[in-house]
Amino acid sequence: MIETELLDFIQSSFKSIWSLEVLIFLKQHPERWWAIDELVRELRGSDHVVTQSLAMLEAAGLIAADNDGKARYSPAAPDLNRLADASERAYRERPSLVRRMILTAPNDKLQTFADAFRFKKDQE
DSSP states (O other), X not given: OOOHHHHHHHHHHOSSHHHHHHHHHHHHXXXXXXXXXXXXXXXXXXXXXXXXXXXXXXXXXXXXXXXXXXXXXXXXXXXXXXXXXHHHHHHHHOHHXXXXXXXXXXXXXXXXXXXXXXXXXXXX
């Protein structure tokens, strides 16, 4: 079983499995700055998916991005590094569980959409 702290971290930091894959790749090359086209080629992903993943990872404080759009692994705090390591380990040991955790994470946009209909119905 995965502890609550790690579950919360995975579900809040990774909105897609791709974002976890991008993070793991960047963690494996922590000193190098990667351009988006290099990441697309290395990970065999699309420009959109990689760009979106980088934006999420930067917002989560897990990577740094420069003015040229290059990125590298650079957690903003030691706890983030610890949780990123634990996420990578969990994904390596139990990939289907981690995928399920990401895919079943609460979706803020979906919840907002659902709440809008509930609000309208409650007012009728």
